[in-house]
Amino acid sequence: MMLLPAVVLLLTIVILPxxxxxxxxxxxxxxxxxxxxxxxxxxxxxxxxxxDPLFWKALANTFVFAILVTPFQLALSLAVAMILNAxxxxxxxxxxxxxxxxxxxxxxxxxxxxxxxxxxxxxxxSVVQMFAGSSVYVDWLGSSSTALLxxxxxxxxxxxxxxMLIYLAGLQEIPQDLYEAATLDGAKRWxxxxxxxxxxxxxxxxxxxxxxxxxxxxxxxxxxxxxxxxPNGATTTVIHYMYQQGFLSQKVGYASAVAVFFxxxxxxxxxxxRVVLRNEEGA
Numbered sequence: 001m002m003l004l005p006a007v008v009l010l011l012t013i014v015i016l017p018x019x020x021x022x023x024x025x026x027x028x029x030x031x032x033x034x035x036x037x038x039x040x041x042x043x044x045x046x047x048x049x050x051x052d053p054l055f056w057k058a059l060a061n062t063f064v065f066a067i068l069v070t071p072f073q074l075a076l077s078l079a080v081a082m083i084l085n086a087x088x089x090x091x092x093x094x095x096x097x098x099x100x101x102x103x104x105x106x107x108x109x110x111x112x113x114x115x116x117x118x119x120x121x122x123x124x125x126s127v128v129q130m131f132a133g134s135s136v137y138v139d140w141l142g143s144s145s146t147a148l149l150x151x152x153x154x155x156x157x158x159x160x161x162x163x164m165l166i167y168l169a170g171l172q173e174i175p176q177d178l179y180e181a182a183t184l185d186g187a188k189r190w191x192x193x194x195x196x197x198x199x200x201x202x203x204x205x206x207x208x209x210x211x212x213x214x215x216x217x218x219x220x221x222x223x224x225x226x227x228x229x230x231p232n233g234a235t236t237t238v239i240h241y242m243y244q245q246g247f248l249s250q251k252v253g254y255a256s257a258v259a260v261f262f263x264x265x266x267x268x269x270x271x272x273x274r275v276v277l278r279n280e281e282g283a
Contacts, residue, residue, distance in 0.1 A: 081171055147235045209273060
């Protein structure tokens with residue numbers, strides 16, 4: 001009985017909508033009502049999806065984003081966590097400041113970074129002009145070569161505090177006796193990190209890698225607010241492509257096919273990571 005509310009909520013907002021998506025993926029369902037009744041079209045939506053070059057570009061962009069942002073974000077999170085775990089002055093204050101990005105909605109973060117990326121005289125371009133001249137600027141979001149990297153930088157800054165807090169908890173679980181023993185044995189700072197800190201964070205790293213990868217694959221808000229998938233599809237992701245097809249073009253059946261296929265892709269990636277990166281208990 002205590003589990004019943006959670007089970008009902010899970011069925012209502014997760015399982016039932018996904019089940020409907022599976023059904024809609026085999027139909028020509030539209031977002032708004034129409035005189036013609038919905039028809040079963042079989043695998044037509046999936047065939048059309050696989051034949052669309054924009055879908056494959058969105059899929060490639062999604063994977064490139066995940067490959068770029070995941071190690072960068074985890075490295076940043078671990079570095080900040082190690083600094084905040086050390087005995088530094090005003091440590092409590094810096095810990096509070098470090099989680100500020102996590103407290104801001106992604107829409108607010110995207111608006112802030114839109115100002116940072118402004119051309120020709122935004123804050124980042126002002127730094128560029130200090131070294132390259134007053135007439136030089138970078139079109140951070142308007143160039144195909146820099147747009148996705150700009151989204152990577154924004155996303156890493158916006159969400160790294162979550163991973164940082166997990167790393168901080170993991171660091172505090174490592175026995176200090178190990179560090180003291182390593183110091184007595186003459187281990188340098190890098191050796192203590194390599195042989196004490198990194199092995200002690202093994203299970204934490206597995207968890208972080210899985211949740212960060214899945215989070216990166218769901219990229220949408222930053223792209224929708226800053227680039228709309230441009231320029232020339234350079235920042236289109238699968239979720240944004242699905243949104244365009246389902247809500248802007250009102251092709252719910254086709255968007256459902258994209259959702260089902262991408263769900264299977266994400267599940268496969270998560271299972272592969274889980275099998276390859278088993279924790280110490282082998283679970």
